[in-house]
Amino acid sequence: MAVSPANVAMTELITHPNEKGEDDSLSTGSLQSKKVIFEEYLYYAAIQRMEEEGDRPAKSAGERGWFYRLSDYKGKNVNVDVSSASPPPMTAEQEDEARASRALRLASWMSVFYLITTDILGPFNAPFAISQVGWVPGLILYFVMGAMALYTGLILWRLFVRLDSVRYPLKTYADIAERIFGRTARHICNVLQSVQLLVNVATICLSNGQALSQVANFKLCFAVCIVIWIIVGMVIGQIRTLKNYGWLANSAVWINLLIIFTSMGFVAHSPPNFGAAKTSLGVDQGPVKTAAFTSIPLFNKVNGIMNMVFAYGGAMIFPEMMAEMRRPMDFWKGMVIAQSLIFVAYVMYGAYVYAFQGQFTLPLAYQGVSKHSWQTLGNVLSLISGIIAAGLYGNIGIKVVYINIIEGWFKGPRLMTSKGRVIWTILVCVYWVLAFIVGSAIPQVQTITGLIAAIAIMQFTYSFPPLLRLGYDVITDAMAADGAYVPGNGAAARKDTWREWSRWKRGLFSGHVLFKLFNFVVGLGGLVMACLGMWGAGKSIKAAFEQAGAATSFGCKSPLQG
Secondary structure, eight states: OOTTTTTTTTHSSSOOEEEEEEEEHHHHHHEEEEEEOOHHHHHHHHHHHHHHHHOOOOOOTTTTTTHHHHHHOOOOTTOOOOOOOOOOOOOOOHHHHHHHHHHHHHHHHHHHHHHHHTTOOOOTHHHHHHHHHHHHHHHHHHHHHHHHHHHHHHHHHHHHHHOOOSOOOSSHHHHHHHHHOOOOHHHHHHOOOOOOOOHHHHHHHHHHHHHHHHHTTTOOOOOHHHHHHEEEEEEETOOOOOHHHHHHHHHHHHHHHHHHHHHHHHTTSBBBBBHHHHHHHOOOOOOOOOOOOOOSSSHHHHHHHHHGGGGGGGGGGGHHHHTTSGGGGGGHHHHHHHHHHHHHHHHHHHHHHHHHHHGOOOGGGGGGSSSSHHHHHHHHHHHHHHHHHHHHHHHHHHHHIIIIIIISSOOOOOOSHHHHHHHHHHHHHHHHHHHHHHHSSOHHHHHHHHHHHIIIIIIIIHOOOOOOHHHHHHHEEEEEGGGOOOOSSSSSSSSSSTSHHHHHHHHHHHSHHHHHHHHHHHHHHHHHHHHHHHHHHHHHHHHHHTTTTTOOOOOOOOOOOO
């Protein structure tokens, strides 16, 4: 996805008028029959933000704060003037799209805070991640990854407020990718997002299955333990809007915090669960040891790092959250507070549990205490918060399918209609059955978590956002020499096209060149790390299945059973 003059496909991925003066720009979302130029997105997004801010007291640029100034949604640098906005009326199709978009825009920034925090699943794999790499790399990487996740989250927020409007709504992560890099980028994002969401749901059902099997003292078949949570998920999955999901997300945050503090107390007064550590990790009983740097095989260290990546995997659904906000400009508040809480919780919990349990730390740390009653308390609480998080992932995942397949390909009914409800119910059942198949096929939480982190989370959190920002900056900097855009009159007067080097030169080498280079390097680094992570996860999965006494696919033996 990197921008390069040698990339011939980019002449199709960035909007421009053809030699006949016609618009050969991208189609977008469900309005595939309507050709839209890039300036239109910028223009109507600026108007949308002004309308959303209209009921607030007017503030000067200095009063609004640097986060708001950072968004710069009025587009003054790209010849899009909204000072005297008089857009042409919407078509019937655009009106329909706008009504559907407005019906979903109900959530506040506080709802976003709870949704993001719920999305993170809890810091219960943080001690395991630190145990795989040691104190020094573990703590440093959590900080660096947290800072970069905050940066990339702000990138997604900035791109959203500059490109979204009810006339041309952004509904998914893939919509942003399409408007900057074209339909190929949209398909890549949709596939990866669907895979990540499905595996996230499967991972939670797997971890809940482990918890239930431990509560039942391994007397219930492990596959049945997973099926129970699939059925519960189908019930929760009937909720369609994130606003209605907010109260569940709120409760999940407090339950996770309760698990953190109670399990920290248990760990301090209980030896490790040696039997589970032997079955799950292959570690023989002995004295607890911690290390500044570990000496385990490289693929295990890489898998541990990918478990850290999982801590900041919320960026994938940030655009979906903003699409359901009354004021997307406020998104940064919920995100910054949530990311700060997540960082503190992960580092505090990870360091504390690793200090007490060392090499015996389990992938779900609260299952690592030896007293069954204490295991049961952590497991029961995690069952509740886990299924709520799984329901959130399922909600977004099914929406991606609904928007792209039901509405996009088959021109089906809108989601919030009565017919949409029937289709939604069917999709929920199919989705959760697929989650059962994935979770039961790889019954090792630590390996499946590392695998999905490498395949998808690295891309959505660390690779794609800086590359999307790079593409956006190249497009808008190239517009600097164009004529002013007038709504309803087609494209602005272009000095040149993307088939000419002069436009590429202006886009690549004007404006903040070092910032573009920084984003390119960050995006490329994310892709390289993802490839390394896939290798590490693959090796870890192979080693887990080769372990004596390990749980098998669709089997009755629990991964925690000694």
